[in-house]
Amino acid sequence: MTATSIPALFDETRVRGGFLQGLLSSDLPRSRVLSFILLAILAILAATPFLFSGSQPLSTAAKICVFIVLVASYDLLLGYSGIVSFAHTMFFGIGGYGVAIALERLGASWTSVAVGLAAALVLSALLAAAIGLLSLRVRAIFFSMITLAVASAVAVLASQLSEITGGEDGLSFQLPFELRPAFRPLSEPLFGVTVNGRVVAYYLVFFVALGVFLLLLRLVNSPFGRVLQAIRENEFRAEALGYRVVAYRTAASVISALAAAVAGALIALWLRYNGPDTTLSFSIMIDILLMVVIGGMGTMYGAVISATLFVLAQSYLQVLMEAGSTALSGVPILPNLIHPDRWLLWLGALFIISVYAFPGGIVGRLRQGRSSRA
Amino acid sequence: MTDMAEPSSVSELPITRTDWLPLALVPALALLALPFIGSPSSWVTLTVAGLAMGMMIFLMASGLTLVFGLMDIINFGHGVFISLGAYATLLVLGPLAAWGQADSVALNLTLLGLCIVAAMAVTGIVGAVFERVIVRPVYGSHLKQILVTMGGLIVAEQAIHAIWGASPIPIQLPETLRGAFVLGDIVMERFRVVAVGIGLLVFIAMQLVLNRTRLGLLIRAGVENPEMVEALGYRIRRLFVSVFVAGSALAGLGGVMWAFYRQTLTASMGMEVMVLVFIVIIIGGLGSVGGCFVGSILVALVANYVGFLAPKLALISNILVMALVLIWRPQGLFPVARR
Numbered sequence: 109m110t111a112t113s114i115p116a117l118f119d120e121t122r123v124r125g126g127f128l129q130g131l132l133s134s135d136l137p138r139s140r141v142l143s144f145i146l147l148a149i150l151a152i153l154a155a156t157p158f159l160f161s162g163s164q165p166l167s168t169a170a171k172i173c174v175f176i177v178l179v180a181s182y183d184l185l186l187g188y189s190g191i192v193s194f195a196h197t198m199f200f201g202i203g204g205y206g207v208a209i210a211l212e213r214l215g216a217s218w219t220s221v222a223v224g225l226a227a228a229l230v231l232s233a234l235l236a237a238a239i240g241l242l243s244l245r246v247r248a249i250f251f252s253m254i255t256l257a258v259a260s261a262v263a264v265l266a267s268q269l270s271e272i273t274g275g276e277d278g279l280s281f282q283l284p285f286e287l288r289p290a291f292r293p294l295s296e297p298l299f300g301v302t303v304n305g306r307v308v309a310y311y312l313v314f315f316v317a318l319g320v321f322l323l324l325l326r327l328v329n330s331p332f333g334r335v336l337q338a339i340r341e342n343e344f345r346a347e348a349l350g351y352r353v354v355a356y357r358t359a360a361s362v363i364s365a366l367a368a369a370v371a372g373a374l375i376a377l378w379l380r381y382n383g384p385d386t387t388l389s390f391s392i393m394i395d396i397l398l399m400v401v402i403g404g405m406g407t408m409y410g411a412v413i414s415a416t417l418f419v420l421a422q423s424y425l426q427v428l429m430e431a432g433s434t435a436l437s438g439v440p441i442l443p444n445l446i447h448p449d450r451w452l453l454w455l456g457a458l459f460i461i462s463v464y465a466f467p468g469g470i471v472g473r474l475r476q477g478r479s480s481r482a
Numbered sequence: 483m484t485d486m487a488e489p490s491s492v493s494e495l496p497i498t499r500t501d502w503l504p505l506a507l508v509p510a511l512a513l514l515a516l517p518f519i520g521s522p523s524s525w526v527t528l529t530v531a532g533l534a535m536g537m538m539i540f541l542m543a544s545g546l547t548l549v550f551g552l553m554d555i556i557n558f559g560h561g562v563f564i565s566l567g568a569y570a571t572l573l574v575l576g577p578l579a580a581w582g583q584a585d586s587v588a589l590n591l592t593l594l595g596l597c598i599v600a601a602m603a604v605t606g607i608v609g610a611v612f613e614r615v616i617v618r619p620v621y622g623s624h625l626k627q628i629l630v631t632m633g634g635l636i637v638a639e640q641a642i643h644a645i646w647g648a649s650p651i652p653i654q655l656p657e658t659l660r661g662a663f664v665l666g667d668i669v670m671e672r673f674r675v676v677a678v679g680i681g682l683l684v685f686i687a688m689q690l691v692l693n694r695t696r697l698g699l700l701i702r703a704g705v706e707n708p709e710m711v712e713a714l715g716y717r718i719r720r721l722f723v724s725v726f727v728a729g730s731a732l733a734g735l736g737g738v739m740w741a742f743y744r745q746t747l748t749a750s751m752g753m754e755v756m757v758l759v760f761i762v763i764i765i766g767g768l769g770s771v772g773g774c775f776v777g778s779i780l781v782a783l784v785a786n787y788v789g790f791l792a793p794k795l796a797l798i799s800n801i802l803v804m805a806l807v808l809i810w811r812p813q814g815l816f817p818v819a820r821r
Contacts (some may be wrong), residue, residue: 192628242805246812249556249624249768253760254804260757261801268797390753394636401629450644456636463629464619 131322133329137409142474146409149416153314157307158299164423167378170310172419173317174375179399180324180411181367186397187406188328189360190340191248194393195239195255198262199232199365201388203372206231208279208382209272216282221377228369236365240358248343248357263388278383287312287377313374320367325408327363336360337406394452398459404469413470425451504815508779515787523667528786534674536782537681538743542736543759543766543774544688545729551705551769551818552725555617556624559631560759562638563730564752566608567601567737569646572747574600575653582656590656594676594742601738602731608638609730613723635753642749651747659742677739684735685775692771701725705769705818761800765807767814776815777807 129136137143152159156169182196206228207221214220239258243250266273273279283305285291291305301307327333339346339353347353376382395418403414429451466473512529519525546560574597575582581593616634620626655673662671692698703711704721712718733752740755741747762781766773784803789796807815 186625190625192625242808246808249628250764252556252558252628253764257757257761257764257804258801261798264797268794394632397629397632398636450640452636453640453644456633456640460616460630460633460637463626463633 133322133326135325135329135408137471139471139474142409142413142471146412149412157303157310158301161301163306166306166310168419168423170313170378171375172416173313174371174378175396175399175415175419176412177317177320177324177371177374178368179396179403179415180321180408181364181371182396183400183403183405183408183411184324184328184336184360184364184367186400187404187408187410188333188340189336189357191244191357191361192252192397193255193361193364194252194390195236195259195262196364196368196396197388197390197393198255198259199236199368200372200375200392201262201266201382201384202232202235203228203369203374204376204382204387205266205273205279205372206369207373207376208274208281211281211283212279216284218284218286221284221373225370225373228373229366232365232369233362236362237358240361241354244354244357244361251357251361259393260390263384263390266388267384274383276384278381278386280381283309283377283380309378313378316370316374320370321408321412324367328408332356332359340406398455401459402455402462402469404471405467407469407471410469410471421451501816504773504776504811507815508776508783511780511783511787515783518791519787521667524790526668527670528790529783530670530678531674532783532786533779534671534677534681534782535786536779537678537685538736538739539755539758539762539782540681540736540775540778541684541739542733542755543762543778544684544771545732545736546759547763547766547769547774548701548732548771549726549729550763551771552701552708553621553722555621555726556627557617557631557729558628558756559612559616559635559638560729560733561752561754561756562635562642563605563609563733564737564740564755565639565642565747565749566752567605567734568741568747568751569642569651569749570601570604570734571597571653571738571741572646572651573604582654585657587658590658593656594659594738597738598735601734605734605737606727606731609727610723612638612730613726617726639749639753646747646749648749653741653745653747655742655745673742677743680735680739684732688771758800761804763814765804765814767811767816767818769818770814770816773814773816 137146153169153173156166160166178196178200182193185191185193185196203225207224210220210224210227214223235258239254240251243254267276269275270277282288286293286305287309288305291308292303293308294303297303328336335346335351335356338349339351339356343353372382372387375387379386399414399418400411402418403410403412462469468476515528516522516525519528542560542564545563546557549555549557549560574593578593578596581589584590612634616630617627620630659673659676662669663675664670690698692702700711700716700721704718708718711721737752740751744751758781762777763774764777765780766775766777781800781803784799785796788799811817
């Protein structure tokens with residue numbers, strides 16, 4: 109009975125809304141500042157090839173797009189389902205390696221990309237389902253530990269099976285012709301910028317990322333997403349209502365694994381390289397965790413904001429800290445504390461504070477500010 | 483209040499039956515491996531090495547499982563106490579470097595003992611702070627515990643980097659603990675033998691404290707039913723803190739052994755070994771010290787045997803063992819009843 113009443117409620121709101129409502133699955137930012145920031149990020153990401161010159165801004169923008177997908181898919185698990193996985197980079201890595209291995213072995217064609225991506229998706233789904241069914245059936249806390257164990261085993265496998273994965277060196281490969289810098293789709297420069305294969309590759313990353321993000325947004329606002337949140341809030345009650353908790357959580361974990369694999373494929377296509385440090389390392393896992401919590405668990409938009417901030421900070425803030433550290437070089441300890449390599453120290457502290465004080469993260473703060481004013 | 487525990491019905495209590503099946507698993511496995519390995523001398527070498535490894539894992543894991551059993555707290559930051567214990571050896575090894583180079587068993591073992599004392603003191607104190615600042619506000623919510631203790635781990639690891647520097651630090655075993663005992667074809671590394679000794683000592687001490695003392699009785703009662711213990715007038719909070727401190731100190735002890743085994747210190751060494759620690763406490767049954775002991779030895783022995791017989795498979799042998807155990811007993815070898 110409940111199963112039929114929830115979709116009905118949804119259709120009602122969707123009929124009232126327009127195109128934007130439909131696109132964002134009736135889950136609007138609900139804060140003017142937040143909407144403005146999101147629009148700004150979207151506009152800048154969409155126009156990066158024409159706004160900035162040089163390759164570094166474009167690379168940063170592509171990385172932001174990939175991390176938005178990665179963090180949003182992790183939010184589906186952590187924020188919406190309330191389970192902590194440490195295997196998210198494993199799926200990220202599987203996506204990357206799928207494309208990398210296929211392009212290296214089968215030659216630089218779109219078929220190889222498709223084959224690699226398909227294989228990675230199937231493998232990710234199977235692994236996620238196996239882990240979920242093995243661990244979630246007992247208790248959610250097993251899931252965290254088991255994902256950690258499996259992810260580290262896969263990382264070791266990837267670095268040891270060097271005939272297939274290239275070991276610690278990783279794999280470099282050729283892209284299909286349309287994505288290479290030599291490719292010129294337009295004979296004339298567009299807005300003063302020569303459109304080459306790199307720009308095409310960037311837009312591929314951008315639009316796929318946008319598409320996956322909107323899909324995830326749709327998913328968490330669907331009846332399925334509501335059940336996940338119900339389970340997060342009260343597992344026992346959801347079970348009593350007749351929802352199979354294990355099945356729902358496993359499904360969420362499979363979907364989030366698929367999205368992570370797509371993100372991995374995107375980053376591999378962008379970098380023309382995949383190795384353990386770019387996709388599989390545990391430090392990326394920590395970064396994702398920090399991003400989801402600081403951005404705001406269970407908000408999806410938090411992923412956009414925090415991934416943007418984080419990647420920008422990674423590329424540019426460390427330069428600032430470097431300057432601060434050298435300026436304080438006379439003082440004991442202090443320069444050590446603001447050494448650019450120590451920025452995780454401060455992020456970690458911020459992370460702990462957000463878990464205690466702002467469970468809604470940045471997005472939660474922005475939305476709260478709006479409701480208190482209104 | 484405790485006088486009430488006098489009644490005559492004590493003898494009528496059902497005797498707890500020991501679950502022998504998981505206990506038999508370890509010797510059965512060792513015997514099963516013998517024909518595959520072939521030569522008895524390599525079998526003994528592998529088995530002793532595996533036992534030593536298992537003991538070290540047990541030292542690191544026991545604190546975590548105890549804390550979980552009593553407080554229902556899963557501490558993902560446990561690994562940092564291992565690293566911290568390892569780095570604390572530097573406090574002793576620095577000033578007393580001469581003792582480590584002396585060719586005297588007594589001096590060397592005293593040095594090791596002092597390292598252990600220093601490490602346990604440091605990790606115990608940090609553990610008390612960690613419990614107060616990081617863990618106490620999130621009692622009862624597993625999700626927040628995982629997140630916050632991960633945060634604590636990140637901060638503490640970075641703090642280690644800030645204090646001791648980010649590059650790996652090499653350390654040396656005391657003179658007489660290097661090398662190996664050789665009995666015919668059997669080779670046993672000396673340090674591993676010491677590790678087995680210390681591990682057994684700690685395990686026996688823990689069993690005695692848990693099963694033969696008043697404190698142990700309270701801890702076991704707290705694992706079964708904390709509300710009832712509190713209702714009987716005991717301050718369960720104080721018990722919680724002391725168990726957390728003890729658990730951290732045990733991690734510190736494990737960290738010292740692990741550091742001497744690896745002979746290099748890095749801030750992430752604790753987190754790296756946490757993977758094994760989690761596998762072990764899952765296999766053993768969350769909260770069970772005995773299960774943790776059996777699980778540690780099981781994992782280490784399988785890793786050694788498989789590493790000898792099929793090196794490629796060794797990379798995932800831990801996961802396979804865990805999967806098999808969970809299929810057999812989804813709650814681990816010795817499920818803790820309450821949860």
